[in-house]
Amino acid sequence: MKNVRIWFKKIGTARFISHLDLNRCMLRAIHKAKIPLWYTQGYNPHAFITFALPLSLGIAGERECMDIRLEDNELTREELINRLNAALPDDIPVFDATEPVMKPGEIAYASFIMELEPENLSAEDAVSQIKGMLGQENIIVPKHTKNGIIDLDIKPYLGKTEAAPKNGLVEMQTVLPAGSTMNVNPSLICDAVKKYLNLDFYADITRINIYNADFRIFE
Amino acid sequence: MITKKIEKLLANVQKPGRYVGGELNSVIKQRDEVDVRFAFCFPDIYEVGMSHLGMKILYSQLNTLPYVWCERVFAPWTDMEEQMRKNHVPLYALESGDGIAGFDFIAFTLQYELSYTNILNMLDLAGIPLKASDRHGLSPLVVAGGPCTCNSEPLADFFDLFFIGEGEEVDGEVIELYREYKKQNRPKEEFLIAAAKIPGVYVPSLYTITYHDDGTVKAITPKCGAPETIKKRVMMDMDKSYFPDKFVVPYIEIVHDRTVAEVLRGCIRGCRFCQAGFLYRPFREKSVGVIDKQCHDLCDNTGYDEISLSSLSTSDYSQINELLDQLLTWTKAEKTGVSLPSLRVDNFSTELMSKIKSVRRSGLTFAPEAGTQRLRDVINKNVTEEDLFKTVNTAFKGGWTTIKLYFIIGLPTETLDDVAGIAELGQKVVDAFYENPDKPKGKSVKVTVSASSFVPKPFTPFQWEPQDTIETLHQKQRHLISSVKTRKVEPSWHDADVSFLEAVFARGDRRLCDVLLEAHKAGCKMDGWQDCFSLAKWLEAFQKCGIDPAFYANRRRSFDEVLPWDHIDCGVKKSFLIDECKRAYADQTTPNCREQCSSCGAACFKGGICFEKRPNLV
Numbered sequence: 001m002k003n004v005r006i007w008f009k010k011i012g013t014a015r016f017i018s019h020l021d022l023n024r025c026m027l028r029a030i031h032k033a034k035i036p037l038w039y040t041q042g043y044n045p046h047a048f049i050t051f052a053l054p055l056s057l058g059i060a061g062e063r064e065c066m067d068i069r070l071e072d073n074e075l076t077r078e079e080l081i082n083r084l085n086a087a088l089p090d091d092i093p094v095f096d097a098t099e100p101v102m103k104p105g106e107i108a109y110a111s112f113i114m115e116l117e118p119e120n121l122s123a124e125d126a127v128s129q130i131k132g133m134l135g136q137e138n139i140i141v142p143k144h145t146k147n148g149i150i151d152l153d154i155k156p157y158l159g160k161t162e163a164a165p166k167n168g169l170v171e172m173q174t175v176l177p178a179g180s181t182m183n184v185n186p187s188l189i190c191d192a193v194k195k196y197l198n199l200d201f202y203a204d205i206t207r208i209n210i211y212n213a214d215f216r217i218f219e
Numbered sequence: 220m221i222t223k224k225i226e227k228l229l230a231n232v233q234k235p236g237r238y239v240g241g242e243l244n245s246v247i248k249q250r251d252e253v254d255v256r257f258a259f260c261f262p263d264i265y266e267v268g269m270s271h272l273g274m275k276i277l278y279s280q281l282n283t284l285p286y287v288w289c290e291r292v293f294a295p296w297t298d299m300e301e302q303m304r305k306n307h308v309p310l311y312a313l314e315s316g317d318g319i320a321g322f323d324f325i326a327f328t329l330q331y332e333l334s335y336t337n338i339l340n341m342l343d344l345a346g347i348p349l350k351a352s353d354r355h356g357l358s359p360l361v362v363a364g365g366p367c368t369c370n371s372e373p374l375a376d377f378f379d380l381f382f383i384g385e386g387e388e389v390d391g392e393v394i395e396l397y398r399e400y401k402k403q404n405r406p407k408e409e410f411l412i413a414a415a416k417i418p419g420v421y422v423p424s425l426y427t428i429t430y431h432d433d434g435t436v437k438a439i440t441p442k443c444g445a446p447e448t449i450k451k452r453v454m455m456d457m458d459k460s461y462f463p464d465k466f467v468v469p470y471i472e473i474v475h476d477r478t479v480a481e482v483l484r485g486c487i488r489g490c491r492f493c494q495a496g497f498l499y500r501p502f503r504e505k506s507v508g509v510i511d512k513q514c515h516d517l518c519d520n521t522g523y524d525e526i527s528l529s530s531l532s533t534s535d536y537s538q539i540n541e542l543l544d545q546l547l548t549w550t551k552a553e554k555t556g557v558s559l560p561s562l563r564v565d566n567f568s569t570e571l572m573s574k575i576k577s578v579r580r581s582g583l584t585f586a587p588e589a590g591t592q593r594l595r596d597v598i599n600k601n602v603t604e605e606d607l608f609k610t611v612n613t614a615f616k617g618g619w620t621t622i623k624l625y626f627i628i629g630l631p632t633e634t635l636d637d638v639a640g641i642a643e644l645g646q647k648v649v650d651a652f653y654e655n656p657d658k659p660k661g662k663s664v665k666v667t668v669s670a671s672s673f674v675p676k677p678f679t680p681f682q683w684e685p686q687d688t689i690e691t692l693h694q695k696q697r698h699l700i701s702s703v704k705t706r707k708v709e710p711s712w713h714d715a716d717v718s719f720l721e722a723v724f725a726r727g728d729r730r731l732c733d734v735l736l737e738a739h740k741a742g743c744k745m746d747g748w749q750d751c752f753s754l755a756k757w758l759e760a761f762q763k764c765g766i767d768p769a770f771y772a773n774r775r776r777s778f779d780e781v782l783p784w785d786h787i788d789c790g791v792k793k794s795f796l797i798d799e800c801k802r803a804y805a806d807q808t809t810p811n812c813r814e815q816c817s818s819c820g821a822a823c824f825k826g827g828i829c830f831e832k833r834p835n836l837v
Contacts, residue, residue, distance in 0.1 A: 058230060
């Protein structure tokens with residue numbers, strides 16, 4: 001058997017399905033593509049499939065990955081990609097299949113692009129207000145946790161966050177802690193902007209890439 | 220593709236995956252390359268509608284026509300509806316994201332009486348006038364098919380035409396006629412008169428209904444050359460009948476999330492309360508090879524690893540063991556399971572069990588329907604207690620410990636002793652478990668006895684029967700609960716309020732259209748969902764319209780009364796239903812179609828079991 005890391009995008013309509021649905025969708029696609037998945041040998045055999053960093057519902061992903069374990073066989077990289085693409089909806093395209101280099105646990109950061117569409121405010125004005133907010137000492141937002149809602153200061157995590165006008169919209173770029181130990185959801189930044197600027201807007205969020213603790217691209 | 224405007228709503232709703240389309244195998248066409256835009260509307264939420272086999276068949280079939288683009292439309296849940304109304308987003312089709320008001324056909328499937336308010340709500344959300352008489356252009360045509368069209372009178376004011384019977388042929392014929400009339404720019408009235416000449420098409424506006432002083436129907440009179448009776452359409456050669464080789468595979472989990480193969484239509488049994496058992500006659504089977512290929516194609520094209528062999532009674536399929544053997548030749552290697560959704564008490568064998576067992580060990584469900592032999596004879600459920608115990612013992616031996624038994628309370632001639640018999644039967648099943656030497660070791664047994672309330676339906680021998688009042692049903696429910704003596708038997712029951720409304724609309728007439736409109740205005744919707752249903756709101760609507768719902772639900776009708784659906788012909792003769800009703804009161808059973816023909820009338824379709832050699836006649 002061998003481990004393979006499948007790289008795909010989750011875009012368009014696929015943004016609106018949960019991680020659980022994505023998992024089911026992938027299993028069905030693997031079954032449909034007749035890819036010889038390795039099954040655990042226990043009493044209840046199940047397929048070996050893990051996602052490195054699940055994506056929140058509503059957020060698009062440009063470089064997502066899942067690890068699968070295959071039975072030994074002659075399947076080439078190209079064939080694997082082609083078969084999966086034939087079995088998946090258009091909005092979940094597979095673009096690569098590699099041998100895993102890093103462990104999913106090494107993921108430490110993720111980069112995002114957010115497109116904000118402020119209501120009743122020009123993009124330039126919104127950007128200058130957002131910059132003002134980013135310059136504050138604390139940025140407190142309510143965060144839902146297992147133990148209820150807590151007030152979180154996200155200021156320490158916004159060192160790599162910028163805002164600029166683009167085609168009449170506000171484009172924010174950010175790199176946030178991500179992974180199993182510390183994870184900051186980019187929608188918290190949106191919440192902060194809404195709260196501090198008293199602005200309502202629609203945000204299109206895309207996860208662009210994932211990195212390890214040394215800011216090396218996750219492979 | 221859904222628009223940005225729709226996407227913006229999705230951040231504020233539960234399960235946005237319901238509203239986005241884009242699923243594997245959904246059909247995308249170019250707007251300017253088709254002549255007919257067809258909105259296939261299911262009047263319930265996505266997860267329910269996407270599980271419906273009829274929609275899968277017709278969606279694929281209509282899209283094989285190059286000039287038609289059939290798209291799916293579902294009722295949004297209340298949170299999404301609120302967002303849509305607030306932001307002026309009209310009801311849209313999932314494939315194109317286009318509002319459906321500009322479509323040629325708005326086609327609903329009528330599966331359940333309590334989805335009727337959803338139909339009005341969906342039309343309203345689409346910006347389409349509710350009443351057919353307020354829609355003057357040829358399009359959009361609001362049409363419907365499905366089992367409830369056998370008495371569509373409570374919806375007559377809202378629809379332009381109904382498809383009676385099976386839709387595979389007649390839908391296409393009507394679309395083709397429409398296409399011609401659209402090209403020639405001819406008026407709607409002319410189209411409807413021409414459409415009414417197609418067999419299986421019912422145009423309600425071409426029929427005048429008159430009433431007696433006592434409120435019963437006096438006469439149903441056709442005009443403009445519409446036929447006296449509308450005979451249902453049926454596909455007589457099931458092997459050649461269209462069946463899709465792929466389904467749309469939803470992103471999100473739906474109610475029946477698996478491949479569904481149809482093994483047969485109709486039912487040989489003739490249980491007297493069951494509308495489907497009479498409506499879908501004659502009994503017609505597909506052959507093993509055809510079902511096997513359809514299953515394999517569907518699994519290949521969807522990726523599902525479970526096949527459900529669907530029909531009204533799959534264990535009545537004459538070649539069930541051969542079919543399962545054939546399927547097992549490839550399903551095992553492809554890690555695909557086979558399940559049978561409908562099992563009968565009297566033909567569940569060890570052999571059958573061993574073939575489906577490998578799949579999933581969830582509970583087993585059987586439907587004795589009544590607690591005593593006398594009442595089972597009344598309803599013609601030809602199942603004995605002996606059958607039931609043979610079956611549950613087989614199941615216990617096979618390792619099952621959870622058994623669910625379905626019953627109906629409120630059946631004609633039922634007494635409180637019959638109700639107590641339900642609990643007693645449950646107890647006997649528990650006892651059988653402990654007496655069984657081969658029972659699973661170290662496990663307890665659980666028997667659920669579920670009691671729904673009897674709803675008399677058109678085209679059954681009980682179509683003249685009164686429904687028990689809500690009070691009586693409540694009394695019987697309480698009696699059932701108090702008759703249960705141990706915790707191993709768990710009773711459950713249906714809301715009697717819901718069954719009452721179902722009974723009103725199942726056998727209603729056109730005067731209920733006003734009530735429906737009133738209820739819609741009062742905000743009634745998603746009535747099939749317990750959290751949304753309010754009988755109080757409905758009773759207010761009845762009162763406003765001056766209509767007594769008990770007239771429809773709780774009144775005994777005489778055999779010579781003109782029934783609101785007398786102009787619909789499903790093949791089974793009224794005289795046969797009268798005979799069956801009389802036999803019920805005499806505790807007499809009627810043999811099933813395979814044992815003996817009882818001349819119900821379905822032989823007029825010239826096929827199926829009506830023309831097969833019966834073993835005892837050879």
